Amino acid sequence: MKDFHDIRFPTTLSFGSVGGPERRTEIAALVNGFEERNTPWAHSRRRYDAGLALRSLDDIARLISFFEARRGQLIGFRWKDWSDFTSCAPSGDVDFEDQIIGEGDGVRREFSLSKTYRSGDAEYVRPILKPVDGTVRAGLEGDELLEGVHWELDAARGVLTFADPPDIGVRVTAGFEFDVPVRFDTDRIEVSVASFQAGEVPNVPVVEVRL
Structure with missing residues (x-):
């Protein structure tokens, strides 16, 4: 099985999500008060939370179908970053x-x-x-x-x-236009129908992958 599916996460579910680029900076404090800053990453990595974009139980059903088809964290997919695409x-x-x-x-x-x-x-x-x-x-x-x-x-x-x-x-x-190659950053989706209808949404972390 391929570790990346060339399919986009439903844009109706990603619209309203939060996320963006992250960097990794290693900071060493010197005895004289100055700092040395370095990074092991040549490129930034993006993270998102798709849970905030879910608005209905039908959205939850579509999310679970997509999640199961990707086998959780196993298989990557395309993601539209609405703030930078x-x-x-x-x-x-x-x-x-x-x-x-x-x-x-x-x-x-x-x-x-x-x-x-x-x-x-x-x-x-x-x-x-x-x-x-x-x-x-x-x-x-x-x-x-x-x-x-x-x-x-x-x-x-x-x-x-x-x-x-x-x-x-x-x-x-x-x-x-472009998408971000990502995967789910969890192997578990927890949904409470009662709490979702009351306005609470599940946490659905997504993270960029290196290809």
């Missing part, structure tokens, strides 16, 4: 020049999708492994190219393959 600003529309994903060298044909987060002079480049098929646009040096003619998408890996390698120095750009 596009290559552009939340108020914008996906454009083929949203992100620079590489530069041509005249030989290379494969380019991995990524999203760059900037603040001041600092930036973080996040690999995008689960783009949403049908939303991806791509271009070279300001000219949009056609999927199926000039390039193909591997939606399972987030990789664009061009029919011809981009020329040396040519900017390779892309725009897209």
Whole structure:
């Protein structure tokens, strides 16, 4: 059995969930009062709680079906992070020049999708492994190219393959919507029908997985 199912958690159930990125920072306090800070993680990891988005007993039934089909924590799946799921600003529309994903060298044909987060002079480049098929646009040096003619998408890996390698120095750009690869962070779902109807919801932790 594969350890990842290329299926998205129902968006009607994820809308209203809470979560976001986490980092791991190791801090050593020195005797002079200064600190040394390091991290073993090159990339952040996202966590969510799907329980807060559940609004009805039908939602609970859909959750349990999805949970059982994934065998609890065993099998990963796609998750839509409603606060961060596009290559552009939340108020914008996906454009083929949203992100620079590489530069041509005249030989290379494969380019991995990524999203760059900037603040001041600092930036973080996040690999995008689960783009949403049908939303991806791509271009070279300001000219949009056609999927199926000039390039193909591997939606399972987030990789664009061009029919011809981009020329040396040519900017390779892309725009897209994307999901987060996750798994349930529990092997147990506890639901009390009485308490749920009274306004209480179960805890349904979800955590990003490395692929």
